[in-house]
Amino acid sequence: MNAAGTLRRARAGLPGLLVPIALAAGLATLVIVAAGGHPPASRAQQVQQIAAGLHCPICKDLSVADSPAPLAQQMRQEIAQKVRAGESADQIRAGFVAAYGDSVLMSPPRQGVAAVEYYVPVLVLAVGLITAFLLLRRWLRAPRPDPRQAGASQAGPRQAGSAQAGPPPLSAAQRRAVAKAVARLREE
Amino acid sequence: MSWTTSRRARLLAGVVAAVAVIVALLMTGLGRDPSVFASPLVGRMAPNFTLPQLDGPPVTLARLRGQIVVINFWASWCTECQDEQAALDQVWQQFQDSGVVVIGVNFQDTAGAARAYVRTDAVTYPVVEDAGSKTALAYGLRGVPETFVVNRSGRIVKHVIGPVDAAGLAAEINSTLGTGAR
Numbered sequence: 352m353n354a355a356g357t358l359r360r361a362r363a364g365l366p367g368l369l370v371p372i373a374l375a376a377g378l379a380t381l382v383i384v385a386a387g388g389h390p391p392a393s394r395a396q397q398v399q400q401i402a403a404g405l406h407c408p409i410c411k412d413l414s415v416a417d418s419p420a421p422l423a424q425q426m427r428q429e430i431a432q433k434v435r436a437g438e439s440a441d442q443i444r445a446g447f448v449a450a451y452g453d454s455v456l457m458s459p460p461r462q463g464v465a466a467v468e469y470y471v472p473v474l475v476l477a478v479g480l481i482t483a484f485l486l487l488r489r490w491l492r493a494p495r496p497d498p499r500q501a502g503a504s505q506a507g508p509r510q511a512g513s514a515q516a517g518p519p520p521l522s523a524a525q526r527r528a529v530a531k532a533v534a535r536l537r538e539e
Numbered sequence: 540m541s542w543t544t545s546r547r548a549r550l551l552a553g554v555v556a557a558v559a560v561i562v563a564l565l566m567t568g569l570g571r572d573p574s575v576f577a578s579p580l581v582g583r584m585a586p587n588f589t590l591p592q593l594d595g596p597p598v599t600l601a602r603l604r605g606q607i608v609v610i611n612f613w614a615s616w617c618t619e620c621q622d623e624q625a626a627l628d629q630v631w632q633q634f635q636d637s638g639v640v641v642i643g644v645n646f647q648d649t650a651g652a653a654r655a656y657v658r659t660d661a662v663t664y665p666v667v668e669d670a671g672s673k674t675a676l677a678y679g680l681r682g683v684p685e686t687f688v689v690n691r692s693g694r695i696v697k698h699v700i701g702p703v704d705a706a707g708l709a710a711e712i713n714s715t716l717g718t719g720a721r
Contacts, residue, residue, distance in 0.1 A: 425672040450679035
């Protein structure tokens with residue numbers, strides 16, 4: 352009776368227990384993700400990641416991870432050995448850089464000559480764009496020649512001067528007076 | 540008017556200078572063989588190794604401190620290695636009594652093929668096996684043949700990519716001998 356009662360009480364309390372357990376599990380997952388960012392990579396994944404960041408020294412544009420060359424294969428074995436020995440990715444990379452130089456990195460640091468090679472084209476492009484912008488602005492702001500003025504200047508400097516002043520328009524009475532004067536002249 | 544002219548002249552001079560710099564950079568870059576890399580190890584301590592000889596006791600580089608060591612990476616399948624074989628033997632014969640050691644490091648090869656090569660080509664200096672290319676990777680090897688000259692204090696003073704010639708190698712050794720324990 353007592354045992355059955357205890358079991359019944361336990362069953363009744365089970366849904367109530369599940370909620371805090373689920374909450375605790377969720378919280379723990381959040382803490383792990385927040386602390387580590389990602390779940391810890393396996394050794395094979397670590398080797399793959401390190402190899403992908405190294406340039407195969409005898410290949411063109413192939414990483415150690417992607418190259419089928421025997422040297423790249425031996426580099427992968429060397430990386431795996433060092434990962435097993437507990438070396439960090441930075442230590443392993445530093446070892447290869449010490450032997451091969453920065454060119455062994457798929458993304459070499461932008462320092463010294465590498466920085467010049469990287470930044471000079473950007474600088475040249477920026478200077479070119481600024482120059483083009485300034486020239487375009489100057490061209491757009493420059494006063495455009497008046498077509499009438501251009502025609503007058505082609506005709507000659509004296510006419511250009513009169514064209515610039517421009518004759519005042521005649522009124523209807525003036526036009527009639529002019530017409531009469533012309534008719535009179537013709538009669539004479 | 541003259542102000543505009545001088546401004547234009549300055550602008551033109553600037554453009555010409557910029558073009559000249561770019562052309563110079565391009566010519567420098569294009570004139571360089573991209574397959575030849577300067578080893579970052581030159582001037583640094585030579586990575587130590589202990590490697591088994593093909594026929595003999597293991598060789599440890601650190602134990603050769605005080606002598607000039609010529610480390611030659613080679614393989615039996617490498618035709619350029621065959622080309623330089625005579626030069627290396629000549630240097631070994633010439634300098635072995637002057638505190639110079641030549642070591643052949645067999646690279647990506649089989650022991651059988653390496654032994655046959657050493658027998659056929661009458662290699663007289665010690666030859667070691669580098670199984671797994673651990674030593675080759677420590678020396679930043681890209682291919683064979685490659686040769687490193689290590690001075691008496693264990694520092695790399697010369698790196699040669701491709702076959703060595705006897706005169707050049709002898710000159711380097713003489714220069715290193717002449718500078719004492721540089």
